[in-house]
Amino acid sequence: MSAALPRRTQAERSDAMRQRLLAATLESLAEDGYAGSTLSSIVRRAGVSRGAQVHHYPNKQALMLDAADDLLRSSYRTLGAVLLSVADEDNRLEMLVQATWEQLFATPLYRAYTELLVASQRDAVLAEALRGMLLRVSKVFEPAVEHYFMPAPGTRENLKAVFLQFACLLGGLASQAHLLNDTAHVAAQLKLWTRQAKLVMHARKGVRLPPPRPVEWDRPVHS
Template sequence: MAKIDNRPDSLANRITPSYREAALSSSAKPQRRTQAERSEAMRARLAAAAFETISQGGFNALRMRNVANAAGVSQGALMHHFPDKNMLVLAAVEQALELARHDSDASALAPDASPETVLRALIDDLHGFFFSDRFWVAIGITLEASRDQEFYPDVRRRVSGLRTPFYEGWQQRLVVAGWTEEQSRIMVRSAAAMVSGSAIRRFWAPSDELEAAVTDQWVNDWLARR
């Protein structure tokens, strides 16, 4: 799996806000928490460790021993919460896509943002996902799971369930900016295809001026159709 530049260095930085609070509290001064709260904190810590393990070493590095070491717990503690590898895989892909969801900023745009500003923000948001380890962890898990016909549908459903709200949120924002619902669906799909294609192309070629020109043409074409 490709290494991604500019990745956070610490495990805590890879945990979503709610998960980060839970994970950090598990190592802080003991507080009066319920068993359910302690269990949730540990699951969050282990999910973050699974994500970290795949991010650093690829899917083949996802072994119970490696995840337990990354989380600083025993294998027995890990298997108490995730009895088999498939459950851990689902936790890792959820962690990757939850991180991506928290990174998304569709709702952060001002209601009166210009149409071009909205389009550029969509491209930036997609770029932030497809050029990050969130994407490579998710795609690596999905590709590996495709070899298991019984497990693969579970992974597909989980990935779809976590990514669909992202696309729907941008579709709604484009409608607010003046495009039709049908146009908005096409725009989000085509933008995702364009940006993910650029991310994959980086395996054999660096970014160049043509990449920016393709983006500019996409933006200008959709501004003209509004």
């Protein structure tokens, strides 16, 4: 007779419920848009009770913000795993560019984030919350840039600004992907940026550990 599995604690059950709600929220945003993602539809998609939703998130905005925060954290972990998996530093930039597009921007999850950005144009509270969230994210991503890359000899480029340009490029490509429907165009743009970036930066040698994270990153947005 196999041993009985240990029962989950209340905290574990609560966290699992919250994760179901967050996953359902992101799926709903990607498929139904911000306006179509009502609390009722998200609860049905998550397969939880309305009481469970109210317990964790009293309103739609709180749920949306936590979902966005969860998405950004997941994105950071994805990029970190890609960077650490590349043993050959000479290929680190190419691998990062390709993985960032394929695993983050060219996904339904980025469409969900885009829905939040569009909604924030007419929602001052949502805009302010997203602004604060992006500031928190920059405090994590900016040190990571210097951790993995360094300026090329003889250059004085601000590498943080170069990667900000990269994010803007990917955001623009992703927002028009449903209109362009042209993978060759996307690939050409990514290669062009990579060639330009390699003129001003190199991957640091021997990086095998992730960069340190600010304390603020470990604080959940809903606390």
